[in-house]
Amino acid sequence: MSLRNVGIVYRKELTEALRDRRTLISTIIVPLFLFPVLSVGFGALAVSLVGKAKEEVPKVMLRGGNDSPAVVEGLKKLDKIQIVPDTADWKDQIINKEIRAAVEIPAGFQSDVAEQKSDTVKVYNYEGEMKSEFATEKVETYMKEYRDRVVRDRLTAKNLPETVLKPFEVTRENVAPPEKVSGAAFGGIIGYMVILLCMTGAMYPAMDLTAGEKERGTMETILSSPISRMHLVLGKFFLILTAALSTAALSVLSMGLSFNVLGHYTGQAGKGGSEAASLVLKLGPKTVLSVFLMALPVAVLFSAVLMTIALFAKTYKEAQSYLTPMTFVVIIPAIAAMLPGVELTPKLSLIPILNVSLLCKELVAGTYHWNYIAIIFASTSVYAAAALFIAIKMFQRESVLFRS
Amino acid sequence: MIEARGLSKRFQDKKRGEIRAVDNVSFTCQPGKIYGLLGANGAGKTTTLRMLATILEPTDGTATICGHDVVEQPEKVRANVGFLSTATALYRRLTAQEFVEYFGRLNGLDEATLKKRVDDIFNRLDMNGFRDRRCDKLSTGMMQKTSIARTLVHDPPVMIFDEPTNGLDIMTARTITSFIRECRNNAKTVIFSTHIMSEVEKLCDTIGIIQSGKLLAEGTLAQLRDQHHEQDLEEIFVKVVTPHYTAAEAN
Numbered sequence: 001m002s003l004r005n006v007g008i009v010y011r012k013e014l015t016e017a018l019r020d021r022r023t024l025i026s027t028i029i030v031p032l033f034l035f036p037v038l039s040v041g042f043g044a045l046a047v048s049l050v051g052k053a054k055e056e057v058p059k060v061m062l063r064g065g066n067d068s069p070a071v072v073e074g075l076k077k078l079d080k081i082q083i084v085p086d087t088a089d090w091k092d093q094i095i096n097k098e099i100r101a102a103v104e105i106p107a108g109f110q111s112d113v114a115e116q117k118s119d120t121v122k123v124y125n126y127e128g129e130m131k132s133e134f135a136t137e138k139v140e141t142y143m144k145e146y147r148d149r150v151v152r153d154r155l156t157a158k159n160l161p162e163t164v165l166k167p168f169e170v171t172r173e174n175v176a177p178p179e180k181v182s183g184a185a186f187g188g189i190i191g192y193m194v195i196l197l198c199m200t201g202a203m204y205p206a207m208d209l210t211a212g213e214k215e216r217g218t219m220e221t222i223l224s225s226p227i228s229r230m231h232l233v234l235g236k237f238f239l240i241l242t243a244a245l246s247t248a249a250l251s252v253l254s255m256g257l258s259f260n261v262l263g264h265y266t267g268q269a270g271k272g273g274s275e276a277a278s279l280v281l282k283l284g285p286k287t288v289l290s291v292f293l294m295a296l297p298v299a300v301l302f303s304a305v306l307m308t309i310a311l312f313a314k315t316y317k318e319a320q321s322y323l324t325p326m327t328f329v330v331i332i333p334a335i336a337a338m339l340p341g342v343e344l345t346p347k348l349s350l351i352p353i354l355n356v357s358l359l360c361k362e363l364v365a366g367t368y369h370w371n372y373i374a375i376i377f378a379s380t381s382v383y384a385a386a387a388l389f390i391a392i393k394m395f396q397r398e399s400v401l402f403r404s
Numbered sequence: 405m406i407e408a409r410g411l412s413k414r415f416q417d418k419k420r421g422e423i424r425a426v427d428n429v430s431f432t433c434q435p436g437k438i439y440g441l442l443g444a445n446g447a448g449k450t451t452t453l454r455m456l457a458t459i460l461e462p463t464d465g466t467a468t469i470c471g472h473d474v475v476e477q478p479e480k481v482r483a484n485v486g487f488l489s490t491a492t493a494l495y496r497r498l499t500a501q502e503f504v505e506y507f508g509r510l511n512g513l514d515e516a517t518l519k520k521r522v523d524d525i526f527n528r529l530d531m532n533g534f535r536d537r538r539c540d541k542l543s544t545g546m547m548q549k550t551s552i553a554r555t556l557v558h559d560p561p562v563m564i565f566d567e568p569t570n571g572l573d574i575m576t577a578r579t580i581t582s583f584i585r586e587c588r589n590n591a592k593t594v595i596f597s598t599h600i601m602s603e604v605e606k607l608c609d610t611i612g613i614i615q616s617g618k619l620l621a622e623g624t625l626a627q628l629r630d631q632h633h634e635q636d637l638e639e640i641f642v643k644v645v646t647p648h649y650t651a652a653e654a655n
Contacts, residue, residue, distance in 0.1 A: 008510055009510075015497070016497040019497040216496065218492075218493045220491045220493075221493060221554070224482060224487035224492065226511055226558075227479075
């Protein structure tokens, strides 16, 4: 027997898949539009929201300070914040976001400063709320500058140089190349997305070609034809693999394009904070290709495992309830790889999904650990082969094919 | 030619333990004859025919089809069999022609032979009107014709029909019964299962009555009438089956 029969089954399954709206959506539309929507959409939204938040002139309530006109004048002169007079319900106003912060100048502040007594200026805010943080920051910056001025004046008064308080500076400087910086930040996400999309791409055809076939009553039809069950399962497997890979390929492609567009957009807007996005642009074709190559055995593994599980189900719905939890089985190791501090070790390189996810992080950062690449490719291939072997065995079991 | 020898199939059921779906069944079907397997629901008809079509493997015993053993050479057996049941559905997203061609290719036909065969069958069954229509857009009658075309595409010498008229309206059912007759006239070996007495009376050369997985009586209609001193097939059937039809099985 030759591969001819596998090819016949594959071609027929491909024809059917291309005529099925659900398959087209899950393998082509979703990966193609997910990244643009996620990255450009959210990116643009975040940039514009942050911009708007920065443009807003936050209201800050001034409490006390009647006997400290200098600091009050200074605060009132600050552009980009609006000082409002004290009211009793200031706490509620902050919580209800009517004002963004409140600054409390203690009684006798100005004279205390003059007499060199220590005081505390309190800034009340809504922690974690972005606009409140901005307002707080502005008030704090002003108060710190004010303090520095006082210190400088005191030093000058005593004829001491500023270095008395600052004997030396501490600075930091990045020496890692920019693509490695962005790799450390974004590599995990890219591997994770490719792995997850490989899975979503394989999921629908895996159900359609097994449980779907049982449900529609064509299983008996195909089993009565002379094709061997191994050729049949291989033909189906290759179609599921094609779907997984095209989903992954399209997602990588659309990811590259979206980051380009995003980089361009944020570049033009000239806003800070988008440096990371433009750094991702340094993803070369070599990186993209190597991420894709590592996704290959993962796609084989997913296709075989999902097909085997879905084969047990009698109906499409039943298959869905078996396969949906599988998403979590995949997401957990993929997310684990994104946790800070989790790095490739010989042991971790044997854990399926997690290993590829970790490796993708390194690949995106431009680091090629060839021994790890070899171990991970080999181990994933072994898992994939085992899964495919089980799938073929399951297809020969009457209790699975004709489960009642 | 079909020869079944001691064909048996046992299933394990969690609640009821071992079930003998088919128990030591032997019979022979000759070319140019129709063998009718008559039995109630759950009597073992479908399991028997599925074993002949190598969709299921016998637990004990075996059968040969055109000299090929169902256990040893299942792929050769399937190449010699056309299998049709109400459960053998169509691929809905393929057109009628694509569907028939798919099975022609799986039967190893080369493209030239396939084209000739498909054209011939589509003409003969008057299917050219819906050749390029997708199977999910066909009427029941058209679907049955497409299924028939599938079983004929590799021109098999043996035809197996498992309750082929079940759930069909009269006109569609007639398409099937006349097709079964045509198979006999073309010297094919035909076996078919049913629980409809009139179909058996009209079509079958040999009748086998099956209950609880056992073949209880076998013969031509005339022989059965003689043996059981009854004219009506239904009376004969009830006479044969009643001693084996326990209350438990009725459930």
